[in-house]
Amino acid sequence: MLSLKKYLTEGLLQFTILLSLIGVRVDVDTYLTSQLPPLREIILGPSSAYTQTQFHNLRNTLDGYGIHPKSIDLDNYFTARRLLSQVRALDRFQVPTTEVNAWLVHRDPEGSVSGSQPSSGLALESSSGLQDVTGPDNGVRESETEQGFSEDLEDLGAVAPPVSGDLTKEDIDLIDILWRQDIDLGAGREIFDYSHRQKEQDVDKELQDGAEQDDTWPGEGAEALARNLLVDGETGESFPAQFPADISSLTEAVPSESESPGLQNNLLSPLLTGTESPFDLEQQWQDLMSIMEMQAMEVNTSTSEILYSAPPGDPLSTNYSLAPNTPINQNVSLHQASLGGCSQDFSLFSPEVESLPVAGSSTLLPLVPSNSTSLNTTFGSTNLAGLFFPPQLNGTANDTAGPELPDPLGGLLDEAMLDEISLMDLAIEEGFNPVQASQLEEEFDSDSGLSLDSSHSPSSLSSSEGSSSSSSSSSSSSSTSSSASSSFSEEGAVGYSSDSETLDLEEAEGAVGYQPEYSKFCRMSYQDPSQLSCLPYLEHVGHNHTYNMAPSALDSADMPPPSALKKGSKEKQTDFLDKQMSRDEHRARAMKIPFTNDKIINLPVEEFNELLSKYQLSEAQLSLIRDIRRRGKNKMAAQNCRKRKLDTILNLERDVEDLQRDKARLLREKVEFLRSLRQMKQKVQSLYQEVFGRLRDENGRPYSPSQYALQYAGDGSVLLIPRTLADQQARRQERKPKDRRK
DNA sequence: CTGAGCTGTCATCGT
DNA sequence: CGACGATGACAGCTC
Numbered sequence: 155m156l157s158l159k160k161y162l163t164e165g166l167l168q169f170t171i172l173l174s175l176i177g178v179r180v181d182v183d184t185y186l187t188s189q190l191p192p193l194r195e196i197i198l199g200p201s202s203a204y205t206q207t208q209f210h211n212l213r214n215t216l217d218g219y220g221i222h223p224k225s226i227d228l229d230n231y232f233t234a235r236r237l238l239s240q241v242r243a244l245d246r247f248q249v250p251t252t253e254v255n256a257w258l259v260h261r262d263p264e265g266s267v268s269g270s271q272p273s274s275g276l277a278l279e280s281s282s283g284l285q286d287v288t289g290p291d292n293g294v295r296e297s298e299t300e301q302g303f304s305e306d307l308e309d310l311g312a313v314a315p316p317v318s319g320d321l322t323k324e325d326i327d328l329i330d331i332l333w334r335q336d337i338d339l340g341a342g343r344e345i346f347d348y349s350h351r352q353k354e355q356d357v358d359k360e361l362q363d364g365a366e367q368d369d370t371w372p373g374e375g376a377e378a379l380a381r382n383l384l385v386d387g388e389t390g391e392s393f394p395a396q397f398p399a400d401i402s403s404l405t406e407a408v409p410s411e412s413e414s415p416g417l418q419n420n421l422l423s424p425l426l427t428g429t430e431s432p433f434d435l436e437q438q439w440q441d442l443m444s445i446m447e448m449q450a451m452e453v454n455t456s457t458s459e460i461l462y463s464a465p466p467g468d469p470l471s472t473n474y475s476l477a478p479n480t481p482i483n484q485n486v487s488l489h490q491a492s493l494g495g496c497s498q499d500f501s502l503f504s505p506e507v508e509s510l511p512v513a514g515s516s517t518l519l520p521l522v523p524s525n526s527t528s529l530n531t532t533f534g535s536t537n538l539a540g541l542f543f544p545p546q547l548n549g550t551a552n553d554t555a556g557p558e559l560p561d562p563l564g565g566l567l568d569e570a571m572l573d574e575i576s577l578m579d580l581a582i583e584e585g586f587n588p589v590q591a592s593q594l595e596e597e598f599d600s601d602s603g604l605s606l607d608s609s610h611s612p613s614s615l616s617s618s619e620g621s622s623s624s625s626s627s628s629s630s631s632s633s634t635s636s637s638a639s640s641s642f643s644e645e646g647a648v649g650y651s652s653d654s655e656t657l658d659l660e661e662a663e664g665a666v667g668y669q670p671e672y673s674k675f676c677r678m679s680y681q682d683p684s685q686l687s688c689l690p691y692l693e694h695v696g697h698n699h700t701y702n703m704a705p706s707a708l709d710s711a712d713m714p715p716p717s718a719l720k721k722g723s724k725e726k727q728t729d730f731l732d733k734q735m736s737r738d739e740h741r742a743r744a745m746k747i748p749f750t751n752d753k754i755i756n757l758p759v760e761e762f763n764e765l766l767s768k769y770q771l772s773e774a775q776l777s778l779i780r781d782i783r784r785r786g787k788n789k790m791a792a793q794n795c796r797k798r799k800l801d802t803i804l805n806l807e808r809d810v811e812d813l814q815r816d817k818a819r820l821l822r823e824k825v826e827f828l829r830s831l832r833q834m835k836q837k838v839q840s841l842y843q844e845v846f847g848r849l850r851d852e853n854g855r856p857y858s859p860s861q862y863a864l865q866y867a868g869d870g871s872v873l874l875i876p877r878t879l880a881d882q883q884a885r886r887q888e889r890k891p892k893d894r895r896k
Numbered sequence: 897c898t899g900a901g902c903t904g905t906c907a908t909c910g911t
Numbered sequence: 912c913g914a915c916g917a918t919g920a921c922a923g924c925t926c
């Protein structure tokens with residue numbers, strides 16, 4: 155159990171270190187509590203810094219983790235850990251839960267609509283952000299709405315009614331962040347060009363004039379604000395800044411675009427809040443990062459959760475009819491509206507819609523004057539108006555004027571822009587500098603991914619894995635044995651003259667039994683001759699640690715018989731070898747131990763005792779022999795321990811690199827995901843505009859986006875409702891989660 | 897001369 | 912209880 159404890163502790167510590175090194179947050183406590191309750195207690199005890207080599211064969215298995223406490227498979231262990239980290243990384247990569255709300259401003263149905271009436275733009279709001287932009291007298295109201303996109307949108311090719319459960323919180327967050335990116339980066343509306351736009355141009359000439367000014371917005375808008383004026387991001391109009399709310403955040407979010415003259419501002423989706431002004435990449439990046447931070451802070455229980463809770467409806471088979479009890483008669487059922495070519499099975503956002511002929515005037519839907527005071531409680535559904543429609547920015551908008559459909563593509567996020575942002579994100583998270591990020595971008599398509607600095611990585615990393623898993627006992631015969639072999643060759647060169655007579659069969663016998671360990675010790679590429687001491691054969695050749703031994707004793711014991719007649723070279727060699735002898739070697743010689751230290755150290759206990767019994771040894775000799783054996787074994791143990799430390803460090807280093815690669819890969823996947831999501835939103839938005847633009851009232855006139863909005867009902871139907879009603883409903887639904895949260 | 901790194905050794909603990 | 916491995920701590924040596 156203690157062994158198990160030690161391994162668990164070490165493994166967790168190591169992995170925690172790994173993750174912390176690369177910035178991955180680890181909640182070990184939660185993990186242990188939820189997964190392995192006993193481990194929590196285990197971990198609380200003292201731990202070793204390094205994994206231990208396992209020599210025993212306890213077959214304990216950790217439930218679900220397969221960590222053998224004795225013969226631990228570090229590779230599998232770290233693999234499992236790595237997978238876990240990736241899962242968490244995925245969570246971390248998820249788009250922030252920042253709530254992005256569309257602030258829809260519409261005319262007060264009761265108030266008189268005047269051209270000078272101020273109107274707000276589209277605003278973003280974080281959870282703690284703007285809550286009430288509504289001016290006291292201008293009837294401007296906010297409408298926090300959330301997109302109710304289904305993930306099936308792309309497959310269906312149409313916008314389905316909000317399907318609860320299909321969209322996870324992460325999906326919503328992704329939509330939010332993309333929306334925000336779109337807002338920040340701008341979206342144009344030049345593409346849509348409908349026939350009825352001609353008519354609108356006359357009516358909204360004033361708007362067009364304003365639109366010509368917005369090239370420099372929001373810069374000019376800020377200036378206008380300073381002049382107590384607000385420049386409409388849509389039209390470029392200036393209007394008194396009388397908002398009680400945070401203007402700065404409003405103006406920041408107000409889409410500034412509609413460059414193309416003649417476009418009406420009314421039908422602008424928040425998704426495509428195009429800004430033709432030169433985008434500030436840094437600002438956008440900061441926005442993105444702020445969103446990410448907000449996500450990390452708290453799970454957002456925004457209105458979206460409620461909005462998406464509407465029961466799913468079949469988007470294709472839905473009858474888009476009026477709600478049965480709709481008190482607002484201005485609500486127009488889509489299938490009753492004059493949608494040329496649209497039958498009852500009309501799919502609201504089916505791709506075919508685009509090819510449908512624009513119905514000039516057909517069946518007219520009778521509209522009863524709106525009764526804003528009566529709320530249709532059945533509209534507990536997503537307000538698409540809030541999603542797609544811009545606030546009514548200009549009170550002079552003609553009610554009869556058909557919606558000028560904004561160009562859904564003109565201001566689309568540049569593909570490269572998104573990539574750049576993502577790469578910037580990557581750069582930040584990875585701690586890369588922009589240059590490195592750009593390099594990454596170049597390698598984006600390559601499998602290699604990040605240009606991690608792996609050059610410094612030791613080449614032995616590949617083999618360290620095997621050595622770590624098999625530990626030290628008997629399996630260091632991997633690639634590193636090459637260094638060992640070289641060392642052994644040097645051994646032969648060095649020779650072993652003094653005790654050559656004892657290097658007999660027993661020597662070979664002992665060598666056979668312990669060779670693996672020797673090679674293992676030499677794994678660390680010992681090149682220094684002094685490090686030949688890793689071989690017990692050569693420990694006398696290694697370091698000349700002559701401390702603890704009087705030089706005189708050494709001399710007297712080590713000096714060979716003064717055969718002065720010998721050649722100097724021979725004498726030198728002998729002297730050199732003597733110097734290479736370890737202290738214990740000298741001591742053994744001094745004590746005239748009749749066998750080698752190698753045998754003393756490496757022989758098994760039985761053989762060792764048998765060897766001792768063969769000789770009549772004094773007590774001092776026996777004591778020295780036991781000390782030699784103890785020290786020799788301990789020396790090897792120390793070497794083994796240090797080697798293990800080094801392997802652990804190298805493994806950690808390798809794992810860090812692996813994790814970094816995985817992180818980079820996941821970030822790339824994230825970028826792709828964001829990109830596809832953005833495209834999906836664009837499609838939905840364009841289809842919405844298509845549908846809305848083809849709706850006609852009883853007079854054959856298009857509905858004003860400033861007054862009407864499409865809304866998904868809970869039963870899957872799509873309703874055309876007044877914006878006021880939609881806003882109120884959206885506001886009401888907004889409060890529900892907040893109350894619930896309390 | 898000094899500091900870093902390497903190595904051996906000892907003490908200690910756990911198996 | 913003894914053998915043994917692991918490891919922290921320490922010291923000596925080399926560069």
